[in-house]
Amino acid sequence: MGNNGATYKEAGVDIHAGYKLVSKIKAAAQSTYRPEVLGDLGSFGGLFALGKYKDPVLVSGTDGVGTKLKLAFMADKHDTVGLDLVAYCVNDIICQGAEPLFFLDYLAVGKLDPGRAAQIVEGVAAGCRQAGCALIGGETAEMPGFYPPDEYDLAGFAVGVVEREQLIDGSKVEVGDKIIGIGSTGLQSSGFSLVRHVFFQRAGWSIEHVDPALGCTLAAELLKPTGIYAREIGQLKRNFSLHGIANISGGGLPENLPRAMSTGVRARIKLGSWPVLPVFALLAELGNISQEEMYNTFNMGIAMALIVPAEQAEGVCKLLTELGQRAYEIGRCVAGERGVEFV
Numbered sequence: 001m002g003n004n005g006a007t008y009k010e011a012g013v014d015i016h017a018g019y020k021l022v023s024k025i026k027a028a029a030q031s032t033y034r035p036e037v038l039g040d041l042g043s044f045g046g047l048f049a050l051g052k053y054k055d056p057v058l059v060s061g062t063d064g065v066g067t068k069l070k071l072a073f074m075a076d077k078h079d080t081v082g083l084d085l086v087a088y089c090v091n092d093i094i095c096q097g098a099e100p101l102f103f104l105d106y107l108a109v110g111k112l113d114p115g116r117a118a119q120i121v122e123g124v125a126a127g128c129r130q131a132g133c134a135l136i137g138g139e140t141a142e143m144p145g146f147y148p149p150d151e152y153d154l155a156g157f158a159v160g161v162v163e164r165e166q167l168i169d170g171s172k173v174e175v176g177d178k179i180i181g182i183g184s185t186g187l188q189s190s191g192f193s194l195v196r197h198v199f200f201q202r203a204g205w206s207i208e209h210v211d212p213a214l215g216c217t218l219a220a221e222l223l224k225p226t227g228i229y230a231r232e233i234g235q236l237k238r239n240f241s242l243h244g245i246a247n248i249s250g251g252g253l254p255e256n257l258p259r260a261m262s263t264g265v266r267a268r269i270k271l272g273s274w275p276v277l278p279v280f281a282l283l284a285e286l287g288n289i290s291q292e293e294m295y296n297t298f299n300m301g302i303a304m305a306l307i308v309p310a311e312q313a314e315g316v317c318k319l320l321t322e323l324g325q326r327a328y329e330i331g332r333c334v335a336g337e338r339g340v341e342f343v
Contacts, residue, residue: 021140024118028125032135036101046136048102048159055164059098062157063088067192068222073151074207075219078116081154082123083130084189087226088249089158090131091304094233095245095260097168098160100133105156107140110147120154123225131230133158170307172243173262177333178313181248181274183326184303188226190250191297195222198287213278221279227303232323236306240316244307248299254340255296257305266336270343274328277301295342307333 022041029041038047050056065084072081082105090100105124107117117140128135138156147153162168187195199205199218207219214221236242244260246253257267280301284294294300308316313329320327 021112021114021117021121024114025121025125028118028122029135032103032125032128032133034101034132034134037134037136041137043137046102046104048134048136050161053161053163056161057098057164057167059093059096059160059162060157061089061092062155063092064153064155065189067196068189069152069154070196071192071207071219071222075223077219077223078119079123080223080225082120082125083127083225083228085154085156086124086127086131086133086158087228088189089156090127090133090160090228090230091226091247091249093158093160094230095168095247096160096162097166097233097237097242097245098162099234100131100158100160100230102134102136103128103131103156103158104136105138105154107138107152107154108143108147109140109152110142110144111149112140112142117152120152124156127225127228130228131158132234133160133230166237168242168245168260170244170260170262172241173260173265173307173333174243175265175333175335176310177243177265177307178310178329179257179267179269179331179333180306180308180313180316180320181302181328181330182227182229182232182304182306182320183274183328184248184277184299184301185227186224186277186279187222188249188299188303190299192222194287194289194297195283198283198289203286211282213282229304229325232320232325233304235323236316236319239319240312241309242306243309246305246307248302248305250297252295252298252300253302253305257340258338260305260307261333261338263338264335265333266338267331267340268334268343269331269340273330274301302328302330305330
């Protein structure tokens with residue numbers, strides 16, 4: 001007897017494509033495993049043994065990639081957005097002094113293309129390897145009619161751990177501390193609604209436009225992955241006193257630096273103490289964007305800001321340089337209402 005009934009595939013969901021994806025990404029996930037990982041990919045829950053801590057505090061963070069994904073769609077390049085995802089989650093939890101332990105991702109697609117989805121998840125795995133955390137699970141949701149066939153959304157979360165006595169919460173920040181900036185890779189993943197408006201609407205550029213100031217295509221510049229600084233912060237913690245750490249993401253220095261400071265202490269940032277990357281100058285020029293708007297929207301070349309005792313600032317910069325990062329003394333802490341002032 002024939003069966004003319006509806007099928008899940010006819011409705012737009014191909015479960016066999018999902019099975020194919022799992023087989024593609026299994027090796028990528030396993031490449032991130034730490035000794036504490038129990039079981040394997042495909043269980044109902046990811047298992048991770050916490051290990052031996054005297055007084056552990058778990059620190060978690062969640063984020064997405066935002067409208068930077070639109071650039072990945074335009075360029076048909078999907079192997080770096082996973083790095084951005086891990087960076088934005090991990091760079092938040094390391095601000096509290098946490099060691100990243102494990103990561104989970106959520107990928108929602110209009111139509112599941114196992115090859116493209118594998119590129120995305122392999123980017124997540126590459127980010128996890130950089131951060132030293134394990135990719136122990138995730139979810140891929142095929143949602144026809146909700147997302148266009150060639151588009152997707154990507155989110156995730158990270159969990160880390162820190163001994164309570166080593167927790168960094170800004171309470172030790174004091175007047176006289178110095179502020180060290182780690183140079184960013186570029187725009188990272190914040191402010192892309194404004195970025196797209198300026199480059200594609202106001203300027204009318206294509207994704208393959210090459211500007212002499214950038215020395216590469218717009219796609220190459222805008223899709224540069226966000227740096228991941230877990231290993232650097234971990235090494236700095238072992239050698240120096242970190243009073244405060246801020247991840248300079250959306251909102252720039254004015255919004256994020258005060259989150260790492262104590263009451264009654266103000267950050268005085270010296271403009272010109274670090275090189276502002278060409279992409280920011282180009283954005284400001286093409287969009288006629290004010291300096292205030294730029295500094296309140298973008299990282300302006302600073303990925304992370306570290307607040308350290310004044311006598312340790314030189315050593316912190318030296319170690320960061322040895323670890324392959326660009327480090328700058330960008331300001332100091334003064335008495336006043338918690339916030340940021342530029343001089």
